[in-house]
Structure formats: C-alpha cells, structure tokens
Amino acid sequence: MQISPEDKKSLLIFLGSLTGGGAERVAATLAGYLSKDETFDVTLVTLDSKNRDFYTLEEAVKRVAMDEAGETAGLIKFISNIKRVAKFRSVLKVEKPDLVIAFMTRYAVIALLASMFMKIKVIVSERNYPPYRENHGMWETLRKYVYRFADLHIVQTKLIADWIRVNTKAEAVQVIPNSITWPLPKLPPIIKPDRVLNEDDRIILAAGTFKHQKGFDLLLESMKIVMKESLNWKLVLLGDEKYTDELTKIYNDFIALNGLTGKVLLPGRAGNVDDWYERAEIFVLSSRYEGFPNVLLEAMASGCACVSFDCKTGPAELIKDGKSGILVPEGDTASLAEQILCLMHDDTLRKRLSKHAVTVREAYSEEKIMHIWRNQIRETLQGSP
Known part of the structure; x- marks a missing residue:
C-alpha cells in the first residue's frame, strides 16, 4: 500500500550526542526501526557535532547536528542555554515535526521549552533513576515544572515511572525497558x-x-x-x-x-x-x-x-x-x-x-520492545497516550 506524503508523520529524535552510551544506543536503534515504517519520516538531531558520532544510522534517517555542545550546567552557562533553546526552536521550524522524542533531562527540558505554542507533541524519555542523576539545580527546577507539559513520558522501570508522577505531576507515563539487538553489532574501534x-x-x-x-x-x-x-x-x-x-x-x-x-x-x-x-x-x-x-x-x-x-x-x-x-x-x-x-x-x-x-x-528482543515504542508513538500522535 502506497502512503501519500500527506499521511506520513514526521518524527524528530533529540539528544545530546551519538557518542557511546546507553541512551545514545537506544536513540539510534529507535531511529533505525521507525525509519523502516513507511508511515514515518525520521530525523535525529543532536546538540553535538556529527564528528563525534559512535553509532551509525540507517540511510533513511535524516541527521542534523546543531554543533552547540559544551557545558550545560551552572548559572554562568544560562545565556548559552537560552541560545540552545532558541536554536532548537529554529530547527523545529525548519523540520516541522509532528512529534519530538527527547532523551535525558537537559535535552527534554530544551525540547519542551523550544516547542511551546508550536502544536508539536513531545515524548520525554528519562534514561536513569532521576534522584541519583547528577543535574545542576537549574535543570532540576525546570524539570519539576515543565515535564508535566509532555504528552507522554517513557521510562525503563516502574520505580522511575513512580518518581516522575510524584515529582513532576506528569500524568501520562509508560514503562518500556531497553531492547537487545541480537546478534550484537560490531562497530569501530575494534580491539581483539x-x-x-x-x-x-x-x-x-x-x-x-x-x-x-x-x-x-x-x-x-x-x-x-x-x-x-x-x-x-x-x-x-x-x-x-x-x-x-x-x-x-x-x-x-x-x-x-x-x-x-x-x-x-x-x-x-x-x-x-x-x-x-x-x-x-x-x-x-x-x-x-x-x-x-x-x-x-x-x-x-x-x-x-x-x-x-x-x-x-x-x-x-x-x-x-x-x-x-x-x-x-x-x-x-x-x-x-x-x-x-x-x-x-x-x-x-x-x-x-x-x-x-x-x-x-x-x-527483550529488539522487535518486541521497538514494537511497543511504535505503538506508543502512534497513540500519542492520535492524542491518546
């Protein structure tokens, strides 16, 4: 069945970088999986440059780098963070996504602030147990007040879900664990x-x-x-x-x-x-x-x-x-x-x-877990997370 351009939905995945790490791996895997669905166009955006990418993406995934990496904590960086929000808002105006999926606290906060009044749905995905995560007080405060505006929160365990509900007043929270790609892929550098x-x-x-x-x-x-x-x-x-x-x-x-x-x-x-x-x-x-x-x-x-x-x-x-x-x-x-x-x-x-x-x-097979992600994304786009 041929999907018309009007029926396609544009998805934008946003995080700090594609350097080695668990959240980065999940984002790359999710982008690749969703790009194989003919009903989605997928763009992956990072604050960092492409030069430090560790994970590779499927050809169908559009890659955008903001080249705005650097320290995001501390009051001295406040102006830089305002610029990052403004620049990401500019990216949203160009890419015109129907839905943004933002990984980790700082990038989720940036996404929620940048997308205000733009009629873009936002899914937030924390990737650690929030009370233990080392975030500057500014990000902790912003998270407390802006997370409730996300259309959906996707977390990995029930304990994280309970924390999000209690501490940010968010109502729509779903638990989706990480997946395993089997057999495991080989990536450079190779050390035998x-x-x-x-x-x-x-x-x-x-x-x-x-x-x-x-x-x-x-x-x-x-x-x-x-x-x-x-x-x-x-x-x-x-x-x-x-x-x-x-x-x-x-x-x-x-x-x-x-x-x-x-x-x-x-x-x-x-x-x-x-x-x-x-x-x-x-x-x-x-x-x-x-x-x-x-x-x-x-x-x-x-x-x-x-x-x-x-x-x-x-x-x-x-x-x-x-x-x-x-x-x-x-x-x-x-x-x-x-x-x-x-x-x-x-x-x-x-x-x-x-x-x-x-x-x-x-x-925790990739197909099983990514299928759950896809269903949650579709429900969110329909307005019923």
Missing part, C-alpha cells in the same frame, strides 16, 4: 581480545563510560580482595575514550598503588564488545545507579555469569537473583568481592547462571 590477553587468561569483564556513576572505583576496591586469591584471572575494564584522560589516570594510579598491575587491564573503548563478552566468564556491573543497564543486558544475552550491585534501577528487573545472575547490596564492595570469588571457584554455578541468563534475548 587476543591482542591484549594471554591464551590462558580467565576474564572478569566490566564495561561502560568512565564516570562516577559506573562505580569502577568500587569495583577496583573489590579487586583488591579478589586478586589476592586469583591465579590466572584478570579484570578487563572496557571504557569510553571521552573520559579517558582524567579517570584512566585515577584508575591506573589505584592499580599501581594496590599491586594490581597486570591483573586489571584497561584496553580502551571497543566496538566489538561481543568478542569480549564471548571471551569473558564473569561480568560485573558496579554502578551506583542506572536506568536499565544495556551492558548487563548484553552480557546476560551473551551467556556471561553476571554479578551486579542491586542499584536503582534495572539490575533487579533483569536478574532473578540466584537463577540468572547474582545481586549484591548496593555499594557493598566486600560482598561484591565475595560473590565474584564464588563465581570464580564454582564452574557449575557459572554454567547454571549462564543458561538462564540468555533468556533475555527473547524477553
């Missing part, structure tokens, strides 16, 4: 495990952006205990290069001071993370907070035996404790070390957890 590891190395893997939220400092504290009893086990931290200079130095200093040199490896950012999941026997999530951790979802889908802090939110939704993984009290580094050691020494337990972990491939 056999270039970093010895053949007999046994691997504990952690991955994510090198920032405070991800708790790699807590994981390294646990490693001080774990590595006292290890033989040929090594911890590999796959990190994000945009945070490398500052935090890699901190981590390397800790590693050197605590006798972990050669036992904890920081190879950098790898786009072939599937090869690393395949090589690893244990995966650890040490985050202080999350929304719905993609790396944990990927590790489980890859059959790793997973242990995670029971942080807000996501791990408890993904892991059935003791069946498909192990949950550890949030921030308890001694308990984390204990459970990692338990997995290291128990082949049967690792295999059992692995067997049940891979069921997430079906439960």
Whole structure:
C-alpha cells in the first residue's frame, strides 16, 4: 500500500550526542526501526557535532547536528542555554515535526521549552533513576515544572515511572525497558581480545563510560580482595575514550598503588564488545545507579555469569537473583568481592547462571520492545497516550 506524503508523520529524535552510551544506543536503534515504517519520516538531531558520532544510522534517517555542545550546567552557562533553546526552536521550524522524542533531562527540558505554542507533541524519555542523576539545580527546577507539559513520558522501570508522577505531576507515563539487538553489532574501534590477553587468561569483564556513576572505583576496591586469591584471572575494564584522560589516570594510579598491575587491564573503548563478552566468564556491573543497564543486558544475552550491585534501577528487573545472575547490596564492595570469588571457584554455578541468563534475548528482543515504542508513538500522535 502506497502512503501519500500527506499521511506520513514526521518524527524528530533529540539528544545530546551519538557518542557511546546507553541512551545514545537506544536513540539510534529507535531511529533505525521507525525509519523502516513507511508511515514515518525520521530525523535525529543532536546538540553535538556529527564528528563525534559512535553509532551509525540507517540511510533513511535524516541527521542534523546543531554543533552547540559544551557545558550545560551552572548559572554562568544560562545565556548559552537560552541560545540552545532558541536554536532548537529554529530547527523545529525548519523540520516541522509532528512529534519530538527527547532523551535525558537537559535535552527534554530544551525540547519542551523550544516547542511551546508550536502544536508539536513531545515524548520525554528519562534514561536513569532521576534522584541519583547528577543535574545542576537549574535543570532540576525546570524539570519539576515543565515535564508535566509532555504528552507522554517513557521510562525503563516502574520505580522511575513512580518518581516522575510524584515529582513532576506528569500524568501520562509508560514503562518500556531497553531492547537487545541480537546478534550484537560490531562497530569501530575494534580491539581483539587476543591482542591484549594471554591464551590462558580467565576474564572478569566490566564495561561502560568512565564516570562516577559506573562505580569502577568500587569495583577496583573489590579487586583488591579478589586478586589476592586469583591465579590466572584478570579484570578487563572496557571504557569510553571521552573520559579517558582524567579517570584512566585515577584508575591506573589505584592499580599501581594496590599491586594490581597486570591483573586489571584497561584496553580502551571497543566496538566489538561481543568478542569480549564471548571471551569473558564473569561480568560485573558496579554502578551506583542506572536506568536499565544495556551492558548487563548484553552480557546476560551473551551467556556471561553476571554479578551486579542491586542499584536503582534495572539490575533487579533483569536478574532473578540466584537463577540468572547474582545481586549484591548496593555499594557493598566486600560482598561484591565475595560473590565474584564464588563465581570464580564454582564452574557449575557459572554454567547454571549462564543458561538462564540468555533468556533475555527473547524477553527483550529488539522487535518486541521497538514494537511497543511504535505503538506508543502512534497513540500519542492520535492524542491518546
């Protein structure tokens, strides 16, 4: 059936950048999925430039970069943020979307302010547990008052949904977890495990952006205990290069001071993370907070035996404790070390957890989750979210 141009709806996805990260991955996946629907025209807009893109988009997705990246927090940046709102409003006037999907607090606030009185519907998607997310007070205040004007909020867990309803007075809130693309795609840069590891190395893997939220400092504290009893086990931290200079130095200093040199490896950012999941026997999530951790979802889908802090939110939704993984009290580094050691020494337990972990491939399949997104978008466009 041929769709006339008049019947097509224009969708605009807005976020800070397409550099590596969970929200960026979801946005790129969603844009690609929706672009295959002949009833939609899809544009993806970022505050940042295209030069720092990590994720690639389907050819049918129009890419617009505002080239307005930079610090968005602090009163000293107030004027810059007003300019960003004005510039995004100009983008909206050019692109004329029927609906905007804005990811993460700051960009959602910009979208809601910029689209006022333009008869554009807006879906907001928070990607972390809001009380723990590090936002400047200005953004916290604006979120409190403008979020209620969104046509729909899409969040990853019930706990986040409850927070949004109570703290922003938003009424239309839907829970949609993240999806898993299987098999996992390969992206540059490629770092082959056999270039970093010895053949007999046994691997504990952690991955994510090198920032405070991800708790790699807590994981390294646990490693001080774990590595006292290890033989040929090594911890590999796959990190994000945009945070490398500052935090890699901190981590390397800790590693050197605590006798972990050669036992904890920081190879950098790898786009072939599937090869690393395949090589690893244990995966650890040490985050202080999350929304719905993609790396944990990927590790489980890859059959790793997973242990995670029971942080807000996501791990408890993904892991059935003791069946498909192990949950550890949030921030308890001694308990984390204990459970990692338990997995290291128990082949049967690792295999059992692995067997049940891979069921997430079906439960959170891309087709299933993206179909829910598409339905919510259609209902919002019809005026009944």
